[in-house]
């Protein structure tokens with residue numbers, strides 16, 4: 001689900017750009033625990049394990065309107081993010 005936005009640049013020229021309506025649910029480290037932060041409903045919860053945090057993140061994804069592009073981003077212990085899953089665009093690529 002994307003739309004085209006329009007803006008005027010510094011030269012007064014009209015430009016268009018693609019707006020991505022992507023919702024992101026973050027799974028973040030929280031001390032020894034994990035925190036889920038939802039971009040969509042601003043909900044957040046604390047869990048003991050990463051697994052249950054991802055389970056909650058998936059519930060947020062399931063509550064989004066059908067067809068919404070969404071993504072679960074999981075923060076590793078090294079503070080870098082990895083993508084757990086991207087929804088809404090080819091979620092089930094054909095097996096090779």
Ligand SMILES: [Zn+2]
Nearest residue numbers: 038040041060
């Ligand atoms: Zn949510």
